[in-house]
Amino acid sequence: MRELDRFHNSSQLSETDMCNLCAWIDEHITESIGWADLLAQTGKDHKTLLASFAKHKATTPMTWIRQQRQTLNSIRSTLPH
Secondary structure, eight states: OOOOHHHHHSSSHHHHHHHHHHHHHHHTTTTTOHHHHHHHOOOOOOHHHHHHHHHHHHOOHHHHHHHHHHHHHHHHHHHHO
């Protein structure tokens, strides 16, 4: 494996760290979540988060958060008032 590839892979979040981050996002989904919040939660940098979400979720962090909010809103809209 090339040195750059090894560095790139090791700088990504593990599956467990991604699960923990996504659980944190779910717990705070009704709040404003920005890059600073994600960086503070993980202790990683912007590029690492982008690479990790690309690998584990096939999207960007902000797109994933938007999709989670849309899913929550869809579920809420089907519940009786």
